[in-house]
Structures are given as structure tokens and as C-alpha cells.
Amino acid sequence: MSNWYQQINKTTGSILAKIQNQPFIKELMQGTLPKDVFQFYINQDALYLAQYKKVLALVGIKCRDENETQFFLDAATGIIHVENALHQHFVNADSFTTIASPTCELYISYLSRIAHEKSIAVSIAAVLPCFTIYKQIGDYILENQTNKDNNPYQEWINTYGGEEFAASVEQAINIANKYAQTAHQEELEMMNQAFLKASQLEWMFWDSAYRKEQWEI
Numbered sequence: 093m094s095n096w097y098q099q100i101n102k103t104t105g106s107i108l109a110k111i112q113n114q115p116f117i118k119e120l121m122q123g124t125l126p127k128d129v130f131q132f133y134i135n136q137d138a139l140y141l142a143q144y145k146k147v148l149a150l151v152g153i154k155c156r157d158e159n160e161t162q163f164f165l166d167a168a169t170g171i172i173h174v175e176n177a178l179h180q181h182f183v184n185a186d187s188f189t190t191i192a193s194p195t196c197e198l199y200i201s202y203l204s205r206i207a208h209e210k211s212i213a214v215s216i217a218a219v220l221p222c223f224t225i226y227k228q229i230g231d232y233i234l235e236n237q238t239n240k241d242n243n244p245y246q247e248w249i250n251t252y253g254g255e256e257f258a259a260s261v262e263q264a265i266n267i268a269n270k271y272a273q274t275a276h277q278e279e280l281e282m283m284n285q286a287f288l289k290a291s292q293l294e295w296m297f298w299d300s301a302y303r304k305e306q307w308e309i
């Protein structure tokens with residue numbers, strides 16, 4: 093019998109396929125993504141991660157097992173080190189904005205609400221696509237690209253396709269599966285909804301970056 097993650101990953105497989113087909117991902121893989129679009133993405137991602145790490149810390153505090161708490165606290169500080177370093181590499185300080193785009197605002201507000209109001213099982217389900225989708229996209233690009241030696245975005249690709257990230261993604265999946273095992277039916281349904289919504293928001297995040305989404309008013 094398949095576990096919770098295998099089932100929800102299958103159910104949301106069409107979202108992953110749509111992300112792989114987004115122009116942002118295709119051009120990132122080819123190395124042809126316009127620099128200003130990538131800058132916009134990295135800027136918004138820095139704003140996203142600043143909040144995401146707080147959500148991870150909160151999830152860690154809610155865990156029932158101290159090793160799980162440690163995992164989420166380490167993941168939060170890992171973001172500070174690994175992803176901040178990535179941003180240092182790519183961010184253009186002169187054009188950096190502290191204003192989150194509508195989609196970035198929506199994603200971080202959603203995660204924060206879930207982590208503050210819902211159970212630990214549902215909270216983990218909501219933060220999980222941030223691990224799993226980036227891993228799947230990193231692997232997808234690494235497997236399909238033909239320009240590893242001259243892609244200006246290779247450092248980004250290697251971060252998410254790399255083994256170190258894979259280990260933490262696997263641990264996050266295992267913890268989610270563990271909480272799913274003891275979740276009652278209604279809670280399982282909420283876990284599925286949270287994973288689905290966060291996956292949709294991952295699609296929206298890249299889409300909004302490609303369009304350099306602005307507040308319309």
C-alpha cells in the first residue's frame with residue numbers, strides 16, 4: 093500500500109507537469125531566461141524565504157518529537173545559509189525591493205495562517221511542496237539540460253538538484269507520512285487540501301515571476 097505522500101504526489105502530478113512546462117522553467121533550463129525576470133524571481137524569493145523560515149521554526153516548535161523539532165529548526169537555519177548565499181550570488185542590490193508581489197504575499201500569508209491555526213499534521217503538509225517540488229524541478233532540469241557548463245543559472249539548479257537537498261526533502265516526507273498515519277479522516281483531508289494549495293501556489297509563484305507581477309493599484 094502506498095503512503096500518504098506517494099498518494100498526494102500522484103494526485104497533484106498534473107501540477108508538477110504544468111510547472112515543468114512553464115516558460116520560466118524551460119528557459120531556466122536552457123539558460124535563456126531573461127536576467128530581469130530571474131532578478132525579479134530571486135528578489136521575491138528572498139522575501140518569501142524570510143517568512144518561510146519563520147513558518148518552519150513554528151512548525152518545529154509544534155512537533156511532538158524533539159528530533160522532528162530539530163529537523164525543522166535546522167531546515168530554517170539551512171535556508172538562511174544555503175539560499176541566502178544563492179541570493180547573494182544573484183541578487184542585484186540596486187534594484188532590490190522589499191515589497192512582496194501579490195502572489196508572494198498570498199503564499200507567505202497562507203502558510204503563516206495554516207501554521208498558526210491548524211494542527212501540526214496540516215502545517216507540515218502545507219510546507220512540504222516547498223521541499224518536494226523544488227527537488228523534483230531541480231532533478232528534472234539536471235536530467236534534461238544539455239548546457240551544464242555554460243548555464244548562467246547552474247548554481248541555482250545544482251542547489252535544488254543536489255544530494256544535500258535530497259536528504260532533507262526525504263526527511264520532511266518521512267515526518268509528514270508519520271503524522272498522516274495517526275491523522276483522522278477529516279485531518280487527512282485537510283492535509284491533502286494544504287498540500288494541493290501550496291503546490292498550486294508554487295505554480296503561481298513562477299508564473300507571477302515570469303510576468304514580473306505588480307500590484308495593479
Ligand SMILES: Cc1ncc(CN)c(N)n1
Pocket residue numbers: 137140141175221222223226294297
Ligand atoms: C517559492 C519557493 N518555494 C520553495 C523554495 C525552495 N525552498 C523556494 N526557494 N521558493
